Amino acid sequence: MRRTLGVILLGLFGLVAPAQAERPNVIVIFTDDQGYGDLSVHGNPILQTPNLDKLHGESIRFSNFHVAPVCTPSRGELMTGLYALRNKASMVPAGRNLMRRDVVTMPEVFAANGYATGLFGKWHLGDTYPHRPMDRGFERVVWHKGWGLASEIEYDNDYYYTRYLDEMEVKYSDRFCANLWFDKAMEWMDEQIETERPFFTYIALNTPHSPFHSLEKDFAKYKDKVDDPLVAHFFGLISNIDQNYARLDKWLMEKKIRDDTLIVYMNDNGTSRGERIYNAGMRGKKGSGYEGGHRAICFIRWPSGNFGAPRTIDYASHITDLLPTFVDLFDFKLPQTAFAFDGLSLKEALSNPEGSFGDRKLIVQFGSRHRPTKYYRSCVVWDHWRLNGEGELYDINRDPGQENDVSSQFPQITAELKAHYDDYWASIEDSIEVVEPVVIGHDFEPYTDLTCNNWVEVDFENQRRVAGGNSMGGIWQIEAEKAGKYKVQLSRWPFHMNRSLTDKGPATTIGGIPIDPGRAFPIVAGSLSIDGGAPIVAQANPGGTDVELHIEIEAGRHTLQGWFHDKTGEKLAGAFYGRVEKL
Numbered sequence: 001m002r003r004t005l006g007v008i009l010l011g012l013f014g015l016v017a018p019a020q021a022e023r024p025n026v027i028v029i030f031t032d033d034q035g036y037g038d039l040s041v042h043g044n045p046i047l048q049t050p051n052l053d054k055l056h057g058e059s060i061r062f063s064n065f066h067v068a069p070v071c072t073p074s075r076g077e078l079m080t081g082l083y084a085l086r087n088k089a090s091m092v093p094a095g096r097n098l099m100r101r102d103v104v105t106m107p108e109v110f111a112a113n114g115y116a117t118g119l120f121g122k123w124h125l126g127d128t129y130p131h132r133p134m135d136r137g138f139e140r141v142v143w144h145k146g147w148g149l150a151s152e153i154e155y156d157n158d159y160y161y162t163r164y165l166d167e168m169e170v171k172y173s174d175r176f177c178a179n180l181w182f183d184k185a186m187e188w189m190d191e192q193i194e195t196e197r198p199f200f201t202y203i204a205l206n207t208p209h210s211p212f213h214s215l216e217k218d219f220a221k222y223k224d225k226v227d228d229p230l231v232a233h234f235f236g237l238i239s240n241i242d243q244n245y246a247r248l249d250k251w252l253m254e255k256k257i258r259d260d261t262l263i264v265y266m267n268d269n270g271t272s273r274g275e276r277i278y279n280a281g282m283r284g285k286k287g288s289g290y291e292g293g294h295r296a297i298c299f300i301r302w303p304s305g306n307f308g309a310p311r312t313i314d315y316a317s318h319i320t321d322l323l324p325t326f327v328d329l330f331d332f333k334l335p336q337t338a339f340a341f342d343g344l345s346l347k348e349a350l351s352n353p354e355g356s357f358g359d360r361k362l363i364v365q366f367g368s369r370h371r372p373t374k375y376y377r378s379c380v381v382w383d384h385w386r387l388n389g390e391g392e393l394y395d396i397n398r399d400p401g402q403e404n405d406v407s408s409q410f411p412q413i414t415a416e417l418k419a420h421y422d423d424y425w426a427s428i429e430d431s432i433e434v435v436e437p438v439v440i441g442h443d444f445e446p447y448t449d450l451t452c453n454n455w456v457e458v459d460f461e462n463q464r465r466v467a468g469g470n471s472m473g474g475i476w477q478i479e480a481e482k483a484g485k486y487k488v489q490l491s492r493w494p495f496h497m498n499r500s501l502t503d504k505g506p507a508t509t510i511g512g513i514p515i516d517p518g519r520a521f522p523i524v525a526g527s528l529s530i531d532g533g534a535p536i537v538a539q540a541n542p543g544g545t546d547v548e549l550h551i552e553i554e555a556g557r558h559t560l561q562g563w564f565h566d567k568t569g570e571k572l573a574g575a576f577y578g579r580v581e582k583l
């Protein structure tokens, strides 16, 4: 029924032009690894978030709102309104962090309806064309690559002295990273106010995710209140977000656009550190299929939106609901897309305090550290019921900590939820083997960078792992737009570091924070295999930063795999970084 409705909506494309007043500015603030319990208003006994607590008091709060248990799948679900395993961005590493190219994204929908669109901060759905944020609908992009500033690609970036990309130009700032994202967002929104364009602003923070580097003044608030200094830093990072939100709210007031701006505040997955102090009674944390992994904050405020009094709604809702909600609320026309939304519009819940919102089941799942697997940390949410994995059933109302599996007492409910899951799995199962490729040989970038994060079904996505260097690697799934001769450079370290193949890594970030320099390899050669064939080998220049190989590549999909070798020809490790250029 819902899919039919999607087709009808597509058919109405552009027939209704809503009045300008119905089109508020929209700001989505998305925090990284803050959990539901990491707010004082949700009961945290140590952390103080007075400004976000105030936003809570002014908002419609969805208290039964679910995201994916880790970063990338939540981001893809937010951007597409589709489940992670359907849009294909299902995991951080393992070559599975890219969305299908034939699905419409949230910024594309806003742009198609006359909005300016801007991303500030963490994208985490691909760093090369055609997956960069500017390729997926954002007209203004101030960002970093990878999952964060200590990801395999950013490597030596620094929270206090931030290297960032202004579109694709590398710039440096002495501002703390989260402050920078908010500053750049407000600068850009100022410009949109000048030109009277409605805007969609996605402030996607890389905090409070690890590494836990908070500002000294924020750390000082908590260092004597908790035993673990990392928890003190984690709370310090959230306190910084609270202050930045307050700056934004003040700015909205000064610009006299607060009433006509819809704000969503949400987090991307369960807490990564706060559960040691407070977890709102939930079982599990980031990465878990239990409630603590995926129940999230969702505050929505739109003063002129006729939402009625601020209130809490326990209707089961999901991160894929946001895009269909915007389409419904603002009567957006919807560009062509490959799939109808998995999410449902929350308009009725937002707009009708007396409404009943019907019955719905939703799925929480991500792709594991290696490959998507049936029932892997999955959860079917149905009101207060949770089906975890294949057959554990919990009643969250009676058992919020998910201690008592009641599947044997409620076999019919268990079977009904399992059937719902199995229908979902049947709808994505055929495409599980498909990995969205990295595209090479196009005209939009001079070369394409590959990293160990793109190794298919290998879990290798951060600075620390690259420093240790303990992996023989995996394949890169690529798609060549053009046939011909390609230059492939293989590097031990990220190319921007211009570091010798045989060196250890840097001992500090660019701002001076100590990091593990890791391991030096006696690399004298590199090799490269295409489509699993016999590898070609090339020698490294003494003291050089890469091994350069030239190969013919036919147009279409292929696999590439690279290695480093010592003077005897023995394999030392996989090639952690590759740069591919059409000659």
Ligand SMILES: [Ca+2]
Residues within 6 Å of the ligand: 031, 032, 033, 070, 071, 209, 268, 269
């Ligand atoms: Ca996260």
